[in-house]
Amino acid sequence: MLLTKIDTVVFVTVLLVAQCTATIPHFLNGRPKNGMLGKPKARDTTAPLPKDQWFEQKVDNFNDANTKTWQQRYFVNDQFYEEGGPVFIMLGGEGPLAPIWMVEGAWVNYAQALNAMMFSIEHRFYGKSHPTMDMSTENLQFLSSEQALADTGNFIQYAKQRYGLHDNKWISFGGSYSGSLSAWLRLKYPHLIYGAVATSAPLLALIDFKTYLGVTEASLGTTGPVCNTEISKATAAVESLITTDSGRMQLKTMFKLCEDINPANIYDVANFYSLLAGNFEGVVQYNRDNRDFEGGVGGNITIDTLCGVMNDTSRGSAIERYAMINSMILSTYGENCLDISYKSMIDDLRKTDWNSSAAAGGRQWLYQTCTEFGFFQTSDLEDQPFGHGFPLNFSVQQCMDIYGSQFNADLINKGINRTNTNYGAQDIKASRIIFPNGSIDQWHALGKLLDLPDGSVAIFINGTAHCANMYPPSPDDPEGLVQARQLIKSLITIWTLPLA
Numbered sequence: 255m256l257l258t259k260i261d262t263v264v265f266v267t268v269l270l271v272a273q274c275t276a277t278i279p280h281f282l283n284g285r286p287k288n289g290m291l292g293k294p295k296a297r298d299t300t301a302p303l304p305k306d307q308w309f310e311q312k313v314d315n316f317n318d319a320n321t322k323t324w325q326q327r328y329f330v331n332d333q334f335y336e337e338g339g340p341v342f343i344m345l346g347g348e349g350p351l352a353p354i355w356m357v358e359g360a361w362v363n364y365a366q367a368l369n370a371m372m373f374s375i376e377h378r379f380y381g382k383s384h385p386t387m388d389m390s391t392e393n394l395q396f397l398s399s400e401q402a403l404a405d406t407g408n409f410i411q412y413a414k415q416r417y418g419l420h421d422n423k424w425i426s427f428g429g430s431y432s433g434s435l436s437a438w439l440r441l442k443y444p445h446l447i448y449g450a451v452a453t454s455a456p457l458l459a460l461i462d463f464k465t466y467l468g469v470t471e472a473s474l475g476t477t478g479p480v481c482n483t484e485i486s487k488a489t490a491a492v493e494s495l496i497t498t499d500s501g502r503m504q505l506k507t508m509f510k511l512c513e514d515i516n517p518a519n520i521y522d523v524a525n526f527y528s529l530l531a532g533n534f535e536g537v538v539q540y541n542r543d544n545r546d547f548e549g550g551v552g553g554n555i556t557i558d559t560l561c562g563v564m565n566d567t568s569r570g571s572a573i574e575r576y577a578m579i580n581s582m583i584l585s586t587y588g589e590n591c592l593d594i595s596y597k598s599m600i601d602d603l604r605k606t607d608w609n610s611s612a613a614a615g616g617r618q619w620l621y622q623t624c625t626e627f628g629f630f631q632t633s634d635l636e637d638q639p640f641g642h643g644f645p646l647n648f649s650v651q652q653c654m655d656i657y658g659s660q661f662n663a664d665l666i667n668k669g670i671n672r673t674n675t676n677y678g679a680q681d682i683k684a685s686r687i688i689f690p691n692g693s694i695d696q697w698h699a700l701g702k703l704l705d706l707p708d709g710s711v712a713i714f715i716n717g718t719a720h721c722a723n724m725y726p727p728s729p730d731d732p733e734g735l736v737q738a739r740q741l742i743k744s745l746i747t748i749w750t751l752p753l754a
């Protein structure tokens with residue numbers, strides 16, 4: 255959830271339109287624009303996508319004096335269902351719910367094999383599920399994982415009646431943040447959920463997620479040691495150039511910056527370093543999964559692409575190669591220049607309209623990190639090649655600048671403590687949860703490390719990235735990934751066997 259790469263404005267023509275979502279990085283705090291669990295690649299079939307369905311929820315599940323309600327979006331697919339089969343429910347996360355997940359992805363194959371009924375529900379405040387008029391800070395008080403879990407509980411009670419699913423076993427699914435929700439749903443509502451799959455689920459909330467860059471470094475290091483060494487050299491060169499006027503002009507040209515660097519603006523400078531690291535972080539997080547990344551772009555850039563450039567010393571100096579990668583990422587996302595303006599980024603994230611670019615989820619997710627999870631991907635780890643230009647106080651400053659000065663480090667830490675106390679962090683005590691994790695996924699550092707008692711299982715997938723096991727299988731999948739999908743299927747099969 256913590257990267258930073260900017261979607262620079264495409265100033266096409268004067269009249270045009272809100273699509274120029276300029277300044278919010280398309281990878282902010284590890285969260286790509288549309289959420290950490292992207293859409294799966296579309297297959298060739300023309301299976302119809304399900305229509306939007308709506309369910310009435312309360313704005314505040316924990317205060318009956320507040321009688322306001324709203325409509326939550328969900329999807330249904332009953333094409334595989336046979337009487338008595340299990341019910342699968344995919345939980346939405348920090349982005350719009352994608353209907354393609356109802357016909358595509360590993361869980362569809364499980365549903366087909368087990369004659370399961372399938373639902374997915376959108377998380378409050380994301381996509382089309384709007385509990386309030388806008389996303390003002392005051393209204394965002396109703397955005398939390400606990401409210402989302404309560405919504406899900408209400409929905410299950412409703413769906414049992416509406417679809418006649420009284421005695422079926424319910425299994426929840428999710429990846430990344432929604433993977434955590436899947437585990438927490440089983441923990442908090444075990445009478446409603448029989449088992450859970452919690453893919454790449456971060457369980458430990460913490461303010462300074464500095465090991466994110468450590469895992470990034472380790473993943474880049476799988477190509478050999480040269481890649482990281484050259485990144486270190488490039489970082490040192492940037493740090494040196496930025497200290498002089500002429501050096502800053504060189505950086506502006508090399509890294510295609512939209513504007514001059516103002517060295518007095520420490521936030522722009524921090525943003526610059528954060529965006530440069532972000533070029534690598536995003537690629538590592540989604541290395542070679544079978545997602546349709548941001549509408550199809552970026553999927554062909556892998557760790558091998560990046561390190562192939564960085565470790566090829568015949569292609570110029572280290573900083574020149576670092577700049578090549580920056581250009582490659584900019585052009586892949588159709589951006590003309592790298593926008594390091596902190597003010598533009600904050601201005602965008604302060605917009606509270608549902609139709610603003612921030613409504614794609616950036617403003618909401620950042621709010622959740624500032625009030626529940628932290629997860630700030632800082633440069634505070636001593637030993638990594640990206641420098642130390644975006645420390646924790648830079649992340650905390652963003653919470654304060656976007657939501658108000660009360661969102662300081664103390665408030666953030668209180669929220670994090672509450673989250674870990676509430677759910678148990680990595681000591682979560684719940685049975686029948688599967689925790690698949692990928693070895694090159696930075697988020698695995700916050701996931702479940704050891705096998706749990708009571709039929710919960712951690713599955714280690716060697717060589718895969720964030721949420722890889724959820725995407726449709728591909729012939730190129732590593733052996734460990736194929737086995738992981740098979741194991742998940744076997745476990746769900748055993749859980750949901752009809753009693754003889």
Ligand SMILES: *[C@@H]1O[C@H](CO)[C@@H](O)[C@H](O)[C@H]1NC(C)=O
Pocket residue numbers: 552554555559582586
């Ligand atoms: C990735 O694919 C896009 C088009 O799909 C292409 O423009 C771009 O050059 C490719 N990038 C690399 C590094 O191969």
Ligand SMILES: *[C@@H]1O[C@H](CO)[C@@H](O)[C@H](O)[C@H]1NC(C)=O
Pocket residue numbers: 477478479480481557558559561562565566
């Ligand atoms: C450079 O990176 C490429 C791509 O990952 C890798 O195949 C190659 O072995 C690396 N070479 C060195 C010298 O590290």
Ligand SMILES: *[C@@H]1O[C@H](CO)[C@@H](O)[C@H](O)[C@H]1NC(C)=O
Pocket residue numbers: 272607609610
């Ligand atoms: C967004 O909505 C507001 C009011 O709800 C409206 O004034 C504004 O023009 C809309 N912006 C866009 C880009 O549609």
Ligand SMILES: *[C@@H]1O[C@H](CO)[C@@H](O)[C@H](O)[C@H]1NC(C)=O
Pocket residue numbers: 520521524645647648651
């Ligand atoms: C963070 O704190 C350090 C040390 O106090 C200070 O030098 C730096 O300017 C601060 N950075 C930001 C972005 O607030």
Ligand SMILES: *[C@@H]1O[C@H](CO)[C@@H](O)[C@H](O)[C@H]1NC(C)=O
Pocket residue numbers: 664665667668671
């Ligand atoms: C959070 O918990 C830690 C460890 O229990 C404690 O040291 C710290 O004071 C707490 N922070 C806040 C803001 O409550």
Ligand SMILES: *[C@@H]1O[C@H](CO)[C@@H](O)[C@H](O)[C@H]1NC(C)=O
Pocket residue numbers: 716717
């Ligand atoms: C992961 O796979 C690599 C190469 O395929 C192998 O060298 C390594 O030992 C494996 N690691 C584990 C923990 O299985």
Ligand SMILES: CC(=O)N[C@H]1CO[C@H](CO)[C@@H](O)[C@@H]1O
Pocket residue numbers: 691693698699701702703704705712713714715
């Ligand atoms: C990084 C991480 O969390 N990896 C763990 C994933 O699960 C396997 C199986 O329990 C562990 O061995 C890994 O350490």
